[in-house]
Structures are given as C-alpha cells and as structure tokens.
Amino acid sequence: MRNGAPIWFRGFCVFFSTNVWGLDKSGSSCINVTNNATALSTTWSWKANDTLVHAYPNINFNPIQHDPILISNLFSIDVKVSWSMRLKSSSMLSVFDTDGLAVVNAKTNVALDIFFDPEVEKAVNTTAPRYEVMVWIGKFGTILPIGASSTIRANRLHKQKIGKESFTLYQGPNDNGQYVFTWVAGSNKTYFEGDVSPLVHYLWRHGMILAANYIGVIQFGTEQKHAMSNVTFSVDRFALDATRGVPKEAAGLTRASPKREILYALIVVTLFRLM
Ligand SMILES: *[C@@H]1O[C@H](CO)[C@@H](O)[C@H](O)[C@H]1NC(C)=O
Ligand SMILES: *[C@@H]1O[C@H](CO)[C@@H](O)[C@H](O)[C@H]1NC(C)=O
Ligand SMILES: *[C@@H]1O[C@H](CO)[C@@H](O)[C@H](O)[C@H]1NC(C)=O
Ligand SMILES: *[C@@H]1O[C@H](CO)[C@@H](O)[C@H](O)[C@H]1NC(C)=O
Ligand SMILES: *[C@@H]1O[C@H](CO)[C@@H](O)[C@H](O)[C@H]1NC(C)=O
Ligand SMILES: *[C@@H]1O[C@H](CO)[C@@H](O)[C@H](O)[C@H]1NC(C)=O
Numbered sequence: 627m628r629n630g631a632p633i634w635f636r637g638f639c640v641f642f643s644t645n646v647w648g649l650d651k652s653g654s655s656c657i658n659v660t661n662n663a664t665a666l667s668t669t670w671s672w673k674a675n676d677t678l679v680h681a682y683p684n685i686n687f688n689p690i691q692h693d694p695i696l697i698s699n700l701f702s703i704d705v706k707v708s709w710s711m712r713l714k715s716s717s718m719l720s721v722f723d724t725d726g727l728a729v730v731n732a733k734t735n736v737a738l739d740i741f742f743d744p745e746v747e748k749a750v751n752t753t754a755p756r757y758e759v760m761v762w763i764g765k766f767g768t769i770l771p772i773g774a775s776s777t778i779r780a781n782r783l784h785k786q787k788i789g790k791e792s793f794t795l796y797q798g799p800n801d802n803g804q805y806v807f808t809w810v811a812g813s814n815k816t817y818f819e820g821d822v823s824p825l826v827h828y829l830w831r832h833g834m835i836l837a838a839n840y841i842g843v844i845q846f847g848t849e850q851k852h853a854m855s856n857v858t859f860s861v862d863r864f865a866l867d868a869t870r871g872v873p874k875e876a877a878g879l880t881r882a883s884p885k886r887e888i889l890y891a892l893i894v895v896t897l898f899r900l901m
C-alpha cells in the first residue's frame with residue numbers, strides 16, 4: 627500500500643506507514659489497511675541480517691506532529707490496541723502462534739515509539755530528536771532492547787506499572803546518536819489499554835530527562851528483524867490519543883522520606899558548625 631498516505635480515523639488523523647528503513651535483498655514487508663482504515667496488517671519476511679531492524683510499519687498519530695506537547699504539560703497518552711502475530715500460512719486462531727514463529731526464527735516486537743527533543747522542530751522528525759521512548763508490549767525470539775545485556779541484574783532495573791502490567795526499563799544510545807529508553811512489558815499484551823504517560827513522566831521524575839522536552843512523534847507498530855517465512859502482524863483495533871494537562875502524581879516518584887530529609891538537614895547544620 628502507499629507509504630505515508632494520510633487517513634482520518636475517528637476524528638484523529640493517523641497515517642499508516644510501511645517504513646522499510648532497513649531494506650535489503652533478503653525479504654519484503656507489505657502493509658494492508660482494511661475496514662475503512664480501522665485495521666492494519668503487515669506481512670513480511672527477512673532472511674538475513676537478523677540484528678538489523680528492516681522495517682517498522684506503523685500507525686502514526688498525526689496531531690502530535692502538528693502540535694507537540696511539552697512533557698511538563700503532558701496529561702496522558704492513551705492507547706488501546708489489539709493485535710496478533712502469526713505465520714501467514716497459519717490456520718491457527720490464537721493471537722500468537724508461538725511454535726510457528728519459533729520454527730521460522732522470528733525476531734520481532736510490538737511497540738509504541740515516542741520521540742522527543744528540547745526543540746520543537748527536531749521533536750517532530752524521527753531521525754532528529756535527542757530522545758526516543760519505546761514501549762514493548764510484544765516480543766518474539768531473540769530480540770533485545772538497546773542497553774540490555776546478560777550481565778544486567780533484572781532486579782536492579784527501574785520498573786513502573788501501567789494497570790496490572792509491570793514494565794522494565796532498559797536504556798542506551800542507538801547508532802543514530804539518539805538516547806533510547808525502552809520499557810518492556812512482562813508478558814505479551816495482545817490486548818492493551820492504558821495511559822502510558824507515567825512511563826515518560828517516570829524519566830523526568832527520576833532525573834533522566836528534563837521536563838522541558840517536546841513530544842513530537844507517537845507511533846504504534848512492529849519492528850521486523852528476522853523471519854524465514856512470511857509472518858503476519860495484524861492490528862484489529864486501535865485508538866491513540868494524547869492530551870495536555872498537569873501530569874498525574876504517583877508516576878513512580880520516589881521522594882526522600884521526611885525523616886531522611888531531617889537527617890540531611892542535621893548533618894548540614896553540624897558540618898556548618900564545625901567549620
Ligand atoms: C545485509 O545488509 C548489508 C548491509 O546493509 C547488505 O549489503 C547485504 O546485502 C544484506 N544481505 C542481504 C542478503 O540482503
Ligand atoms: C488485505 O486484507 C483483506 C481483509 O482481510 C484481505 O481480503 C486481502 O486479501 C488482504 N490483501 C493482501 C494483499 O494481503
Ligand atoms: C469510513 O470512515 C469515514 C471517516 O471516519 C466515515 O466518514 C465513513 O462514513 C466511513 N465509511 C464507512 C463505510 O464506514
Ligand atoms: C529530519 O532531520 C534530518 C537530520 O537529522 C534531516 O536530514 C531531515 O531533512 C529532516 N527531515 C525533515 C522532514 O525535516
Ligand atoms: C511472548 O511470546 C513469546 C513466544 O511465546 C515468548 O518467547 C516471549 O517471551 C513472550 N514475551 C514476553 C514479554 O513474555
Ligand atoms: C512473502 O509474501 C510475499 C508476498 O506475497 C512473496 O512475494 C514472498 O515470496 C513471500 N516470502 C516468503 C519467504 O515466502
């Protein structure tokens with residue numbers, strides 16, 4: 627289908643993009659927009675270069691690109707999606723076909739991709755922003771977020787819940803010099819509904835980024851690295867929205883306890899007296 631053709635959906639302007647940015651000769655990726663642009667599927671295979679993201683076909687939330695939102699003024703990023711990942715040839719009705727995907731050595735994820743930058747002009751361009759936040763709600767095969775390694779102790783990593791699902795944070799720079807924060811869900815969420823803004827606010831509340839950054843891009847799709855036969859990822863339903871307002875409290879903020887603050891004050895006073 628056409629790359630980047632704008633389509634309006636339920637009052638929100640989204641456009642669907644094939645986004646085959648790691649094209650090589652080892653496969654193909656095609657998108658199919660159906661049901662009056664309320665559903666999307668992509669069928670793909672990539673037989674070589676299995677560490678390369680060959681494509682990220684996605685549903686792009688257009689309003690944010692026209693009107694970026696400062697993180698300090700971000701109230702919510704509402705997401706509602708249901709999806710499946712199967713072999714194209716599969717007759718299975720289950721939402722994901724674990725055995726089939728393992729046989730073709732599928733390496734892929736299902737993820738939201740959010741970009742932000744202190745400058746508005748850069749925030750709206752996916753290659754220019756300083757920061758990227760990914761939220762993985764599906765993960766198949768040996769695909770790891772940037773910054774993950776076997777030596778990292780899982781219990782040392784930051785965690786934040788959205789509803790009942792716990793997300794774990796990985797971080798590091800990508801090849802394009804952008805700093806990438808990836809929140810990975812503890813399980814494949816083939817139906818996901820929630821406000822993911824706490825995953826962004828967590829970063830500034832913990833001093834990893836400044837609140838004076840504009841969110842300029844929000845996308846939902848699948849990163850395709852490898853599969854020996856055609857895999858079909860289908861999004862049966864989706865809704866995306868982002869709203870302005872005072873950020874919600876309780877986004878994982880760990881304040882020093884009052885007791886500890888009093889202790890620090892006493893130490894400072896004592897040191898001052900000693901000087
Ligand atoms: C793998 O990627 C390299 C570099 O992008 C490319 O030159 C090569 O053709 C790719 N391999 C195949 C089989 O497409
Ligand atoms: C696109 O999806 C529709 C509805 O599921 C299906 O009938 C059609 O064959 C698909 N087209 C391609 C090229 O896969
Ligand atoms: C398709 O979507 C558009 C925009 O939401 C709407 O105006 C139109 O009535 C829909 N068409 C059908 C056949 O549902
Ligand atoms: C996006 O930024 C890149 C540099 O990072 C630049 O080459 C490109 O022209 C920009 N695209 C648009 C549409 O401004
Ligand atoms: C998703 O399912 C695949 C295949 O069953 C499994 O390997 C993977 O660990 C699951 N992902 C998560 C995050 O649980
Ligand atoms: C995947 O499907 C496409 C389109 O139908 C086809 O051209 C391609 O050969 C298939 N790839 C594999 C590995 O079966």
